[in-house]
Amino acid sequence: MGKIVTFGEVLMRLSPPEYRKIQQSTQFDFFFGGTEMNVAASLSKFGLPVQHVSTVSNDIVGEAALAAMRQYGIDVSQVKKVDHPLGLYFMEIGSGMRASQIAYNRMHGAFAHITPDMVNWDEALQDCTWLHWTGISPAISNGAYETLKAGLQKAMDKGIDITADPAYRSNLWKYGKDGKEVLGELVGLSTIFIGGINEINEILGTDYSHYKDNFISAAESLMAKYPNIIKVFDKVRTGVSASHQKVYGRAWVNKHYFETPEIEIVDVVDRIGTGDAYAAGLIYGLQHYDDQHALNFANAACALKHTLPGDVNLVSADEVLEVAEGNISGRLKR
Numbered sequence: 001m002g003k004i005v006t007f008g009e010v011l012m013r014l015s016p017p018e019y020r021k022i023q024q025s026t027q028f029d030f031f032f033g034g035t036e037m038n039v040a041a042s043l044s045k046f047g048l049p050v051q052h053v054s055t056v057s058n059d060i061v062g063e064a065a066l067a068a069m070r071q072y073g074i075d076v077s078q079v080k081k082v083d084h085p086l087g088l089y090f091m092e093i094g095s096g097m098r099a100s101q102i103a104y105n106r107m108h109g110a111f112a113h114i115t116p117d118m119v120n121w122d123e124a125l126q127d128c129t130w131l132h133w134t135g136i137s138p139a140i141s142n143g144a145y146e147t148l149k150a151g152l153q154k155a156m157d158k159g160i161d162i163t164a165d166p167a168y169r170s171n172l173w174k175y176g177k178d179g180k181e182v183l184g185e186l187v188g189l190s191t192i193f194i195g196g197i198n199e200i201n202e203i204l205g206t207d208y209s210h211y212k213d214n215f216i217s218a219a220e221s222l223m224a225k226y227p228n229i230i231k232v233f234d235k236v237r238t239g240v241s242a243s244h245q246k247v248y249g250r251a252w253v254n255k256h257y258f259e260t261p262e263i264e265i266v267d268v269v270d271r272i273g274t275g276d277a278y279a280a281g282l283i284y285g286l287q288h289y290d291d292q293h294a295l296n297f298a299n300a301a302c303a304l305k306h307t308l309p310g311d312v313n314l315v316s317a318d319e320v321l322e323v324a325e326g327n328i329s330g331r332l333k334r
Helices: 035-045 060-072 142-158 179-187 197-204 212-225 274-288 291-305 317-324
Strands: 003-007 011-015 029-033 050-057 075-082 087-092 101-105 128-134 161-165 192-194 231-241 244-253 256-259 263-265
Touching: 003 035, 003 142, 029 035, 029 060, 035 050, 035 060, 035 128, 035 274, 050 060, 060 075, 128 142, 128 274, 142 161, 142 179, 161 274, 179 197, 192 274, 197 212, 212 231, 212 244, 212 256, 231 274, 231 291, 244 274, 244 291, 256 291, 263 291, 274 291, 291 317
Parallel strands: 003 050, 003 128, 011 087, 050 075, 128 161, 161 192, 192 231
Antiparallel strands: 011 029, 087 101, 231 244, 244 256, 244 263
16 A cells, blocks of 8 residues: 655644634634645554645744644655745634634745645655545645646556545635636546535536435536546535534445435534545545445544544544444543
8 A cells, every 4th residue: 555645735723722712812722734734644643654745934833834744644755845934824613603713824825835846746656546635725826726737647647546625715716717617627637526516516517406316416427527536425514503513424436325324423622624534534444445434434534523623633543443333422441
């Protein structure tokens, strides 16, 4: 089993403690994260070799970000230092009926200045069997889009499995490209799609509803337009409140629909990174189990991330497997 490569921005997250609003607090807790880096850290925790491709600031903050990634076990040899500040985001963690809120400061950060000449994709993809990307990265800058596209083309030529998590964030696309058009192009350079009705509708310009039959039709339409996509996996969330969530997974593979049992999380600690935990769980699961069990593993990983503060899912593969097999009692282990 070769290494897994992820590509994307590394951010510092700043949150006031104890569920406070920023105006109530005089201090912040901080974490390093970023959606693709979160996936890398989780996969490393599962015991897989992972390399992240990115840029960080050439200062003490960038050094701290590199140290955090090394601590997670991520290979950072393809992370370059640049003379621009690390991207930031501020988060007020919600509770009950009060939603969490996020403000980003990333559009002129280190990752926004990445260019294709900064990444040696032949070197990065050596001994690689899996490449993961999300729709956040190409939204940051034209350089990020061009760099990712070059990597995907190289990975396709090498026959590497490529997971696409093409989340569309309309407020990020500020540099002149049509986000939906770009995401469609990059999905065409991928083999496994992680997303649901919303993502498919954005890319195809369709209006499928969220019901099972519509999900199947949407997945079929996506595969017809992008024949390199051979599997579609979706995470379905029901938000009762900021503190109470329900999640289940569903998939369309080889003209077969399957789904997981729903897991209910009644005391959410932190929702950030739960989708990344799902993606990491799926990548791990697809390398170790059949598709149904891989989906179960992904949904369990997603559910467990709700119980941890910060951006990264720091549970082990054994802990995820236990939940995937139905043990959700949370009983004390001695």
